[in-house]
Amino acid sequence: MQGMPLLRVDICRKLIASRKVVGDCLGYALCPNPIWDMMLELFLAAQEGRPSYLLSLCMFANVPLSTALRKVETMEMSGIIVREAAMRNRRRVEVRFTTHGLETIERALDRLAPIYTTAPDTVLFAERVLPFCASMVRHN
Numbered sequence: 001m002q003g004m005p006l007l008r009v010d011i012c013r014k015l016i017a018s019r020k021v022v023g024d025c026l027g028y029a030l031c032p033n034p035i036w037d038m039m040l041e042l043f044l045a046a047q048e049g050r051p052s053y054l055l056s057l058c059m060f061a062n063v064p065l066s067t068a069l070r071k072v073e074t075m076e077m078s079g080i081i082v083r084e085a086a087m088r089n090r091r092r093v094e095v096r097f098t099t100h101g102l103e104t105i106e107r108a109l110d111r112l113a114p115i116y117t118t119a120p121d122t123v124l125f126a127e128r129v130l131p132f133c134a135s136m137v138r139h140n
Contacts, residue, residue, distance in 0.1 A: 008109040009047050011116045016040050023062055034061035034071045042081065042097055043105050054083060054093035080104060 019040070022031055041060045045052040058068035072095065075081045080101035086092040097105070 005047070007113055007117070008106060009044065011109050011112055012040050012044050012047075014116055015112070016044065028062040032061075032063050032067075034063045034068055035075060037061045038068070038071065038075070039080070039101070039105050042095065043102075043109070046097060046102070051086065052095050053086065054095050057095050075101070 016037075019033070019037060038057050038061050041057060042052050054072065058065055058072065061068040061071065063071075072081070072083070076083060079098055081095050082098055083093050083095050086094045
């Protein structure tokens, strides 16, 4: 399917935006999902042709650095990612998907496609989500 790579990127961006909205509204401590957050960032970085470095990837996960590093280790042991010294600066560690990791997230994004392609438009989404977030903030 030719349009699938663009659809995957679009879904990935929507998922990242959704995670940020939920994290901002509820607080990231109430809804941590660091492996998924890091996988989304790795996928987007790969599709945009930019490297992903360990420290920035860990910060993207919105959990303490020690937790993020443990999750990176778990992903590496599962064969989802590899870590290696960056070519230009050996002090930096580059993280990228293995073939298995890329296939895994692509399969997940493909399965999410029917959900995200039939979702309401942005205006309707904003009308429903923003008041909910505002009410959550007032109750905290």
